[in-house]
Amino acid sequence: MSTDSEIIRDAEQTPQAFAELFDRHAVVVESFLRRRLGADAAEDALSETFLIAFRRRGSFNHAWESARPWLLGIAARVAAKHRATEARHWRAVEASASRGEFTTGGGIDEATGRLDAAAAIQALAPRIAALSPKERDTLLLYALAGLAPDEIAQALGTRVGTVWSRLHRIRKKLAPAGSHSSRLTWIGKELDDGSARARA
Amino acid sequence: MDQLEHVREIESAPDAAATARIARARGRVMSEVSTSARRRHRMRWVWGGTATVGGLSAAAIAATVILAGAVAPVVTQPASAAAAEVVSEAAEMVVTGTDPSLQPGEYLRVRETYELVALWDADAGDGTDPIAGFNMASLLTAEGAVLQRGVRDLYVPAERSGDWVQDDRGVNDVVQVWGDPRTADAFAGLVAAAPARDADPDGLTVLPGGAYQRTPQETPSPGSTAAAPQSAEEFYDLFRPFYDVMPRDPQQLLDWYRDHLQTSSDDWYVFQAIGRLLGTDLMPADLRAASLRVLGLLGNVDVAGTNGTVTTLAMTTQFTEETEFGDQLVSELDIDTSTGRIVGIREGYPHRSTSLMPAGVPWASWSIEVSIVDSAPMP
Numbered sequence: 001m002s003t004d005s006e007i008i009r010d011a012e013q014t015p016q017a018f019a020e021l022f023d024r025h026a027v028v029v030e031s032f033l034r035r036r037l038g039a040d041a042a043e044d045a046l047s048e049t050f051l052i053a054f055r056r057r058g059s060f061n062h063a064w065e066s067a068r069p070w071l072l073g074i075a076a077r078v079a080a081k082h083r084a085t086e087a088r089h090w091r092a093v094e095a096s097a098s099r100g101e102f103t104t105g106g107g108i109d110e111a112t113g114r115l116d117a118a119a120a121i122q123a124l125a126p127r128i129a130a131l132s133p134k135e136r137d138t139l140l141l142y143a144l145a146g147l148a149p150d151e152i153a154q155a156l157g158t159r160v161g162t163v164w165s166r167l168h169r170i171r172k173k174l175a176p177a178g179s180h181s182s183r184l185t186w187i188g189k190e191l192d193d194g195s196a197r198a199r200a
Numbered sequence: 201m202d203q204l205e206h207v208r209e210i211e212s213a214p215d216a217a218a219t220a221r222i223a224r225a226r227g228r229v230m231s232e233v234s235t236s237a238r239r240r241h242r243m244r245w246v247w248g249g250t251a252t253v254g255g256l257s258a259a260a261i262a263a264t265v266i267l268a269g270a271v272a273p274v275v276t277q278p279a280s281a282a283a284a285e286v287v288s289e290a291a292e293m294v295v296t297g298t299d300p301s302l303q304p305g306e307y308l309r310v311r312e313t314y315e316l317v318a319l320w321d322a323d324a325g326d327g328t329d330p331i332a333g334f335n336m337a338s339l340l341t342a343e344g345a346v347l348q349r350g351v352r353d354l355y356v357p358a359e360r361s362g363d364w365v366q367d368d369r370g371v372n373d374v375v376q377v378w379g380d381p382r383t384a385d386a387f388a389g390l391v392a393a394a395p396a397r398d399a400d401p402d403g404l405t406v407l408p409g410g411a412y413q414r415t416p417q418e419t420p421s422p423g424s425t426a427a428a429p430q431s432a433e434e435f436y437d438l439f440r441p442f443y444d445v446m447p448r449d450p451q452q453l454l455d456w457y458r459d460h461l462q463t464s465s466d467d468w469y470v471f472q473a474i475g476r477l478l479g480t481d482l483m484p485a486d487l488r489a490a491s492l493r494v495l496g497l498l499g500n501v502d503v504a505g506t507n508g509t510v511t512t513l514a515m516t517t518q519f520t521e522e523t524e525f526g527d528q529l530v531s532e533l534d535i536d537t538s539t540g541r542i543v544g545i546r547e548g549y550p551h552r553s554t555s556l557m558p559a560g561v562p563w564a565s566w567s568i569e570v571s572i573v574d575s576a577p578m579p
Contacts, residue, residue: 046225143207
């Protein structure tokens with residue numbers, strides 16, 4: 001099976017080859033955009049992301065085997081252009097959570113867990129909206145798109161150390177007042193799963 | 201559960217409508233990709249009037265790309281004396297000056313009305329994607345064909361450093377459908393799936409000073425070996441940055457065009473490109489006159505007919521191999537000899553198969569009208 005890098009090289013000569021790249025990554029990019037901008041805006045943003053990627057395919061760094069960070073980096077910039085839409089979306093998330101209507105993948109336990117989660121999301125949404133654009137990109141590439149910090153660095157064209165610094169700042173900003181201990185818990189969790197040791 | 205995990209949970213449930221959204225976006229992207237494929241071979245906007253037709257025009261124009269890339273034309277004959285005389289007279293008219301004179305606040309409106317054939321392959325893709333059906337069709341496999349007509353306007357202000365406006369809002373009409381009766385429905389499906397490719401309600405584009413707004417560059421990563429982004433502006437009148445240095449001697453100018461259009465042997469491309477350049481009256485008059493004389497230097501160009509002040513020049517390109525479009529491409533330019541302007545461009549394949557559509561239908565055609573108007577639509 002071709003790597004993303006090989007597909008992008010092929011698309012230099014045979015643009016239609018780009019379809020395979022779309023098929024590989026559209027689901028993840030669409031989900032990232034939908035969860036940032038809402039379903040209504042996601043479709044156009046998805047098209048725009050891949051069209052920019054196609055036009056910029058000559059600038060893809062072939063040292064990267066996967067194009068996913070690159071595509072999500074473009075998607076983040078596309079989302080950033082729709083600032084008002086994103087702000088509306090986070091308000092809608094907050095409102096839905098306040099009504100207990102938030103949708104999750106089922107990873108939260110029943111009853112008490114759902115109520116806790118709803119409360120947490122209701123509190124989180126405005127804080128996410130209030131982050132600086134770079135911080136928000138970093139957080140959402142990490143939490144929504146599942147990129148590792150080194151991939152986020154690729155996506156945003158920054159150093160991995162900067163990503164770690166931003167994540168640390170973001171934790172402070174998202175944490176409820178007086179929750180110093182919970183911040184330590186998150187850091188500890190990442191150290192436990194090895195990502196921090198491997199990539200820091 | 202920590203805060204970051206809560207963020208991960210936000211709207212993480214599968215969305216049943218996502219598949220349809222992705223499919224529509226895919227259609228739009230691949231339609232544009234196909235158009236870009238055509239642009240790569242043909243310079244940017246040589247067929248600029250078709251840009252809004254997206255995949256349809258790509259399907260139509262792909263034919264010539266195949267011909268140009270795969271087959272070398274046979275040895276050419278010089279242009280006929282009659283053709284050389286027509287372009288010489290037209291050049292004289294340009295030099296003596298018949299350009300419209302604009303008052304402050306007025307605009308030059310360049311209206312292109314184009315007709316294009318789009319082939320439809322019922323089996324393309326998995327048979328359910330209307331855009332794939334139009335983008336992937338070939339003359340040999342197509343079950344149907346649609347002749348569509350569209351209009352596109354360009355408004356050039358009296359002061360050319362002002363805002364130019366490109367109006368792509370016109371609706372593409374279906375002029376004729378051939379072949380499988382399902383073709384009409386498929387075309388309607390295409391328009392519904394990608395309306396922005398047909399009639400774009402937001403299709404008013406401002407070009408400051410005639411320059412396209414560049415898409416913001418992606419920031420290269422540290423250490424990236426990526427090619428440096430292009431820094432030059434890109435203008436509607438593509439060769440504007442070169443006007444001062446383009447030769448006025450016709451033979452030298454022909455060499456210049458061959459070089460800058462990246463075509464050493466496909467003079468049919470030079471022929472059509474000059475048609476496009478002269479259709480808009482945007483080049484300096486002496487350069488337009490020289491460009492007209494270049495047409496008289498190209499091989500296999502002859503006078504195909506005269507209608508009032510309009511004379512049609514035809515350039516026949518014979519290919520050494522038979523393709524699905526036959527072995528011949530005929531490019532035509534209508535020259536208004538009273539003004540020296542190009543008012544029509546056509547491209548046809550007289551030896552193509554007629555099993556799907558009758559002979560004589562041009563594969564693509566443009567008619568160009570230039571007029572002075574008091575205002576331009578603004579976004």
